[in-house]
Amino acid sequence: MTSYKLTYFDIKGLGEPIRMLLSILGKDFEDNRIPMASWSSRKSEIKWGRVPVLEIDGKEMYQSQAIMRYLAKQAKLAGDNDWEAYEIDSAAGTIADLISLYIPIWTLDGKSKEEFKQKLLNEYIPSFMKNWNEQAENSGFLANGKLSWADLMLYGFLETLEGKLETEIVNEYPNLKLGTEKLRATPGIKEWLAKRPNTPW
Amino acid sequence: MTSYKLTYFDIKGLGEPIRMLLSILGKDFEDNRIPMASWSSRKSEIKWGRVPVLEIDGKEMYQSQAIMRYLAKQAKLAGDNDWEAYEIDSAAGTIADLISLYIPIWTLDGKSKEEFKQKLLNEYIPSFMKNWNEQAENSGFLANGKLSWADLMLYGFLETLEGKLETEIVNEYPNLKLGTEKLRATPGIKEWLAKRPNTPW
Structure with missing residues (x-):
């Protein structure tokens, strides 16, 4: 089974649309939330130093809009033409x-x-x-x-x-x-x- | 014939990829350049207050990446899947x-x-x-x-x-x-x- 792991802050913001899309698609996912307070020490661990990052079977995806658009195509929420x-x-x-x-x-x-x-x-x-x-x-x-x-x-x-x-x-x-x-x-x-x-x- | 008008600053920046895409597609376009110095007085004339704006037959398109992606699909420069x-x-x-x-x-x-x-x-x-x-x-x-x-x-x-x-x-x-x-x-x-x-x- 394909695994999904979303890393984002412990807020809604740009993580929430990705969580909603995964839920629409019926995908269970690991909802990995970084407390805002620990971000400055965690930032350097993450390529590009930005979240959200979505991992699909361990493969990392970057950039919130790119991730949303990709999932939305699967959910038929990205336009018909x-x-x-x-x-x-x-x-x-x-x-x-x-x-x-x-x-x-x-x-x-x-x-x-x-x-x-x-x-x-x-x-x-x-x-x-x-x-x-x-x-x-x-x-x-x-x-x-x-x-x-x-x-x-x-x-x-x-x-x-x-x-x-x-x-x-x-x-x-x-x-x-x-x-x-x-x-x-x-x-x-x-x-x-x-x-x-x-x-x- | 479809008309194209690109409004942007008199610089390369985010206008240039759109100019390049139109050229790849063989589309003549009006290259409407706003001098940076007059931007503060012109900004309010433009919906969202941002450039580039591309007009196709008078219909305005906003957001540089959205415009680029749209033209790039026509030019087969937006990925095959x-x-x-x-x-x-x-x-x-x-x-x-x-x-x-x-x-x-x-x-x-x-x-x-x-x-x-x-x-x-x-x-x-x-x-x-x-x-x-x-x-x-x-x-x-x-x-x-x-x-x-x-x-x-x-x-x-x-x-x-x-x-x-x-x-x-x-x-x-x-x-x-x-x-x-x-x-x-x-x-x-x-x-x-x-x-x-x-x-x-």
């Missing part, structure tokens, strides 16, 4: 852009953290969420009017973002809220959400 | 990681710019180049032993990096140097390189 695949890739790229903007939240503290948090909440996040909410009109999903791995990526990130910022975000955007509800009820994802470890973000 | 496509996507993701690390070079100046440049040259760049050079053993290419859009992405970025840092980088890495030479001789790319505008980076 080249244009649909582009729409999903493009949506995923915009999510990665907002992720790169929010990263400093993990290292700032005190007044500078609070100022950065306000910039995120009042400027960065609304500008992206507004566009995504428009894209998700009718279906609730970011691309092609149907569930794709980009929705899983957004969901994992927003869960972490809401936990980290201690605020609700998605509920202000009705189309994205609808998509979230449909995603949570999807076979494979539903079971994963019921059994996954409880983490604050 | 899902695993090959993953290998290319993963390589492209690592290039994007180094790009995100080097971005501050455009806004720093004086002593802090010089310090950052040293960190790039002595730490960030060698760590990525060493891994890429290993991946490119024998063929000179990053993935699957053959030319892919990830090689085009690396080539465009390294041209900009070498120009901006005023130093040679790729020549120290023999496998990548070989790949660069093969890439420059590829039909479609060769013609583009001969006729493209002369920019310092």
